[in-house]
Amino acid sequence: MSLAKWPKIDVTADRTYPVFLGSSLEELGEYLHLQFEDVEHILVISHQIVAELYSERLKKGLLNYRVNLLTVPAGETEKSLERLAQLTTAALRCDADRKTLVIALGGGVIGDLAGFFASVFMRGIRLIQVPTTLLAQVDSSIGGKTAVNHPAGKNILGTFYPPLAVWTDFSTLESLPWEEVENGLAESIKHAIIADRSLFEFFENEEKSIKLREKSIWGEMVTRSSAVKVKIVSQDEREQGVRGLLNLGHSFGHALETEMNYRGVTHGQGVSIGIIAATHLAYAKGLMTSSEIDRVKRLLDTYGLPTVIKGQDPEALLQRMQSDKKNQGGRKILILPKGIGQAIVSKECTDLEILAAWKQVIS
Structure with a gap:
């Protein structure tokens, strides 16, 4: 099988990674099988509404993996150190380790929070961004910026942590208010x-x-x-x-x-x-x-x-x-x-x- 079936643009920075455009959620698993032989455990981080809409579609392609879904409430205020600590506790209960792959399924808040979590959990584990909002698809999922907020300002605490790939399914935009x-x-x-x-x-x-x-x-x-x-x-x-x-x-x-x-x-x-x-x-x-x-x-x-x-x-x-x-x-x-x-x-x-x-x- 070839990667050519999925249209993409490459980010050619320190480490090149693809931004796939118009690829279905169900096919992400196929891509993972082609690219990463040592992935066994996947943490999908999302919020409840997005998870209800799209997690089952995503999981259809992930049948050969051990998958745990972690959801957080919606909203910018969830980008906090408190939520990060709660995610860490939940991940450890799922037996996450250095080989775990994080999939950030959601909009900009989830991308920032899950990306920041992936960048610091056990000094950094693998990350795939799966943006489901227009803002995330055109902007926040691309470029590797991750962050949480601080009372002094937005995104004060963050890292540059490029994903292994950005997987964009245009159909997720159909449900957006x-x-x-x-x-x-x-x-x-x-x-x-x-x-x-x-x-x-x-x-x-x-x-x-x-x-x-x-x-x-x-x-x-x-x-x-x-x-x-x-x-x-x-x-x-x-x-x-x-x-x-x-x-x-x-x-x-x-x-x-x-x-x-x-x-x-x-x-x-x-x-x-x-x-x-x-x-x-x-x-x-x-x-x-x-x-x-x-x-x-x-x-x-x-x-x-x-x-x-x-x-x-x-x-x-x-x-x-x-x-x-x-x-x-x-x-x-x-x-x-x-x-x-x-x-x-x-x-x-x-x-x-x-x-x-x-x-x-x-x-």
Whole structure:
């Protein structure tokens, strides 16, 4: 049997690994048999709703393995050291060892949490990412970032731990509520803004088809957006340079999520608002025109993504940005769009400029 039956894009970083596109959950076991002779035990980490929808499909291909399913509650707050400790206890009760393979079945939270668990359990065990949400398929499952949160900020504790493979089944997107779709659209539109103007135009032109969830258009959307992430990660796996561009909107968005204690705003909504704040900062720096800002805002509005937030204190949000992982020597490092289709890393944004950008998105 050949791996050629599964379409893929390779992440060519320190250790090359494939991102399979449009492969069925049931076939993952076949891939594992072809690639890894010494796997006997598999831990599937998921949350209850995703497990109810997809774990049986996944297990159909895993009949020759000893499989344990561990579920955690849904929500960003589950990315905690407390939950990590509970997962560790559960894994030991399942007789997990250094040869165990972890399958992260779910969205971004599961990918982060299960990935972080795999990276530290017995100093690191094997990991396969099986993303089931749009956000995870186009963004968070690719690139090897894993993390849990800390009261000081989102994803403060984490590792770079690339999976052995990313296994993407487009059919899992069919059950997503629109709010979850929005999370992924925010990341996909971000990819377009920083690196692919034609992808931005695709989102403008295919609004109706995307909203109707036409399979061929969704497949193209995931593939093209994933390709942006794969290309950037392949150039800079450890975020020493160009990979930083993927954080457009995230410094603002993470501050907002942390300030609101991960309630009342989703990750995608935070990124969407953060993108608009960044465009206003870019305008102040002469990197964008007002018509380009309007175009970005119009696209986000088209897909129901917010571009303003009510009742927040810009000073408090600025303070939250002090803990951002990208900061260096006390300076805030921000990603700013340069028109549509390019972006830059800026180390020269003052607190007054950032405050002014926050005020543009607070009503």
